[in-house]
Amino acid sequence: MLKVIQLDKTYGSDKHSLQSVDFTAQPGEVTAIIGPSGAGKTTILRSINQLIRDDSGQILLDDQDIRQANKAELRKIRHHIGMIFQNYNLISPLTALENVLHGRLGAKSTIAGMLGLYSDAEKTEALELLKEVGLQDYAYQRCDQLSGGQQQRVGIARALMQHPKMILCDEPIASLDPKSTKIVMDILRQLAREKQLIILINLHQVDIAMEYADHVVGINSGKIVFTGPTSDVDDTVLQNIYRQTDTSESVVSANEN
Ligand SMILES: Nc1ncnc2c1ncn2[C@@H]1O[C@H](COP(=O)(O)OP(=O)(O)OP(=O)(O)O)[C@@H](O)[C@H]1O
Numbered sequence: 001m002l003k004v005i006q007l008d009k010t011y012g013s014d015k016h017s018l019q020s021v022d023f024t025a026q027p028g029e030v031t032a033i034i035g036p037s038g039a040g041k042t043t044i045l046r047s048i049n050q051l052i053r054d055d056s057g058q059i060l061l062d063d064q065d066i067r068q069a070n071k072a073e074l075r076k077i078r079h080h081i082g083m084i085f086q087n088y089n090l091i092s093p094l095t096a097l098e099n100v101l102h103g104r105l106g107a108k109s110t111i112a113g114m115l116g117l118y119s120d121a122e123k124t125e126a127l128e129l130l131k132e133v134g135l136q137d138y139a140y141q142r143c144d145q146l147s148g149g150q151q152q153r154v155g156i157a158r159a160l161m162q163h164p165k166m167i168l169c170d171e172p173i174a175s176l177d178p179k180s181t182k183i184v185m186d187i188l189r190q191l192a193r194e195k196q197l198i199i200l201i202n203l204h205q206v207d208i209a210m211e212y213a214d215h216v217v218g219i220n221s222g223k224i225v226f227t228g229p230t231s232d233v234d235d236t237v238l239q240n241i242y243r244q245t246d247t248s249e250s251v252v253s254a255n256e257n
Pocket of ligand 1: 011042
């Protein structure tokens with residue numbers, strides 16, 4: 001389980017971007033973080049794997065506080081956290097298979113990684129993962145010749161190659177058409193269920209969050225204003241999450257552990 005407790009982040013001296021952020025995300029579930037532009041969604045994801053250093057709080061992944069990890073421990077923890085990005089972050093001239101194999105880089109020695117030395121077992125696994133995301137026929141195609149939706153699926157296979165406990169997805173469908181959006185979201189939900197992964201997704205599209213998420217975290221101006229099952233999200237909750245001004249201090253919480 002992921003537990004974020006009292007997380008605070010200030011950019012510069014006065015830009016308070018996260019204020020006492022508390023939420024949990026469970027294995028086997030899709031958890032969507034929703035909120036207006038600038039609310040702090042990306043800052044939360046980047047804090048979780050310590051791409052940015054937050055100021056205070058706890059980030060517990062299976063009871064290990066990521067914030068307290070030393071460099072070697074952090075490298076190990078990060079290896080089990082997959083990342084999915086809006087712009088896919090693939091290496092364009094390389095094939096889909098080569099990009100998926102890059103998911104193993106964190107587990108290899110620098111030399112083996114630099115020389116692109118992968119075992120037959122790793123290649124077989126990468127091909128299997130491409131099959132899982134429906135891209136078995138594209139393994140040897142350069143990534144810049146794939147559609148956006150196909151590239152995002154390569155990104156998912158690359159994350160799976162890390163044998164993740166958790167996948168953090170930052171606006172994974174923002175550049176995709178509705179058909180590709182459905183394919184990608186169906187895959188993410190299925191992965192959560194079948195592999196018991198924690199899937200945490202920043203989303204701008206409320207309708208997609210409502211359709212695919214089991215759990216919703218609503219944030220406005222750096223503060224959590226709702227956390228609970230998707231079935232508890234109604235118009236009042238959405239108005240609170242997307243309100244223009246930061247006048248309300250109300251926090252709606254349902255069935256939190
Ligand atoms: N590197 C930075 N330096 C200073 N302020 C930053 C930095 N990164 C983000 N911020 C500020 O922190 C706040 C939260 O930003 P963040 O990108 O986390 O929001 P978001 O909810 O992901 O927004 P969007 O939906 O538009 O991507 C914003 O006010 C933003 O301007």
